[in-house]
Amino acid sequence: ALVEECLDAGFGCDAMSIAHNSNLSNGREFSDAADAASYAELRARVEPLVEVFQHKGSMECREGFSLAAESSDPACAFEDVWPADAVPCVDEEGSGGMRLQGCLSKRDYVRNVLLEGLQIEQEYGINPMRLGVLASTDTHNGTAGFVEEDDFLGHVGVVDDTPMRRLGAGDTATHDTIINNPGGLVAVWATERSRDAIFDALRRREVYGTSGPRIALRLFAGFDLPEGLCEAEDAVAQADAKGVPMGAMLPAQSEGKPRFWVWAQADEGTVEHPGLPLQRLELVKGWLDASGSLHERVILLAGDPDNGASVELDSCTPVGDGAQSLCASWTDDEWTPQQRAFYYARVLENPSCRWSQWECLRLAPEERPENCENGIVSSVIQERAWSSPIWID
Numbered sequence: 001a002l003v004e005e006c007l008d009a010g011f012g013c014d015a016m017s018i019a020h021n022s023n024l025s026n027g028r029e030f031s032d033a034a035d036a037a038s039y040a041e042l043r044a045r046v047e048p049l050v051e052v053f054q055h056k057g058s059m060e061c062r063e064g065f066s067l068a069a070e071s072s073d074p075a076c077a078f079e080d081v082w083p084a085d086a087v088p089c090v091d092e093e094g095s096g097g098m099r100l101q102g103c104l105s106k107r108d109y110v111r112n113v114l115l116e117g118l119q120i121e122q123e124y125g126i127n128p129m130r131l132g133v134l135a136s137t138d139t140h141n142g143t144a145g146f147v148e149e150d151d152f153l154g155h156v157g158v159v160d161d162t163p164m165r166r167l168g169a170g171d172t173a174t175h176d177t178i179i180n181n182p183g184g185l186v187a188v189w190a191t192e193r194s195r196d197a198i199f200d201a202l203r204r205r206e207v208y209g210t211s212g213p214r215i216a217l218r219l220f221a222g223f224d225l226p227e228g229l230c231e232a233e234d235a236v237a238q239a240d241a242k243g244v245p246m247g248a249m250l251p252a253q254s255e256g257k258p259r260f261w262v263w264a265q266a267d268e269g270t271v272e273h274p275g276l277p278l279q280r281l282e283l284v285k286g287w288l289d290a291s292g293s294l295h296e297r298v299i300l301l302a303g304d305p306d307n308g309a310s311v312e313l314d315s316c317t318p319v320g321d322g323a324q325s326l327c328a329s330w331t332d333d334e335w336t337p338q339q340r341a342f343y344y345a346r347v348l349e350n351p352s353c354r355w356s357q358w359e360c361l362r363l364a365p366e367e368r369p370e371n372c373e374n375g376i377v378s379s380v381i382q383e384r385a386w387s388s389p390i391w392i393d
Helices: 002-007 037-046 110-124 195-203 235-242 355-362
Strands: 049-054 132-135 185-188 207-210 216-222 259-265 278-288 294-303 310-312 317-319 325-331 340-349 384-387 390-392
Touching: 002 037, 037 110, 049 110, 049 207, 110 278, 110 294, 110 340, 132 384, 185 195, 216 235, 216 340, 216 384, 216 390, 235 259, 259 278, 259 340, 278 325, 294 325
Parallel strands: 049 132, 132 207
Antiparallel strands: 132 185, 185 207, 207 384, 216 259, 259 325, 278 294, 278 340, 310 317, 340 384, 340 390
16 A cells, blocks of 8 residues: 555655564564565565564564574563563464563564575565664653653553552553563664655664664774774764665675774763763674575674673662773674675663662652562663664675
């Protein structure tokens, strides 16, 4: 309908679809139907973006649910609303995911979807899963961008409008309770602050998502990116001239290795809500080898996951040092022209209190519900941002 009534209708209409809440889709949002060549072509044209995070959880990845031959990424354990004993989908799709029922599919996580896109492209010559990533609040209260952890007032009207409801166990009708979060933000690199320019940035996937903080994040790749970009005042101009930004396709070359430039800036915050320092900057690579096997790797580019930063849970006071900005250039010496690959950046803040910990602390000890003590969710989180990938054909 979008194609017939808008894109091909001949009156200047433009539209796009954004894949929403795949973590609750029981494998249906990115199903086997995407393997059909005609459907792959349609999806590649209409759907350029996917949510990686919103108030019903993170959709990046899950330990033990990777399509890659080898996988280890403890940072995947972030705001995953499914319990540890979730039943995996095997050959079938499930149902009831919006109520956390049915099976959990590997296709419910964005990194796997990106990996599977490489396989589909190998077979049909088109990648329907060439998806940029963004984040959202998914608020039902009309309070877009209201994502402060220490001031969360709920998402769904009277369903979660009091501390007890937000911290509760929910019922058969909703799980909008302690397992959810304030949601994330979408950020674009647009040429100007206009409706058309923002739409164009979304269309070309020069877009990224955060779990709430206003972190700035850049990713460029090229075979001729100059060295020393982290020290250059005109780094973005040089990277634009010699490479491609997040969301783009980098044409493969028979000689040379791809170089990546990644930069992140911490959210400065405000006097009332100061931002937190950054802990580490990473690059996530996924690729299809010559034998058809899928692989993934997380590369630490800058910062230190063992920097000793923490947070005092009885006051939510952050402890330890971090960085206001992180920058790195990295060359993939293991890439070969036979690899189909994608790369995206991920940056993590120092640890901080989750919204539920703030909420529990505001209640008198005798008033705190069971979920304040039973460990159903972590009291500590590491807010983050994810870039859209860059693909090498």
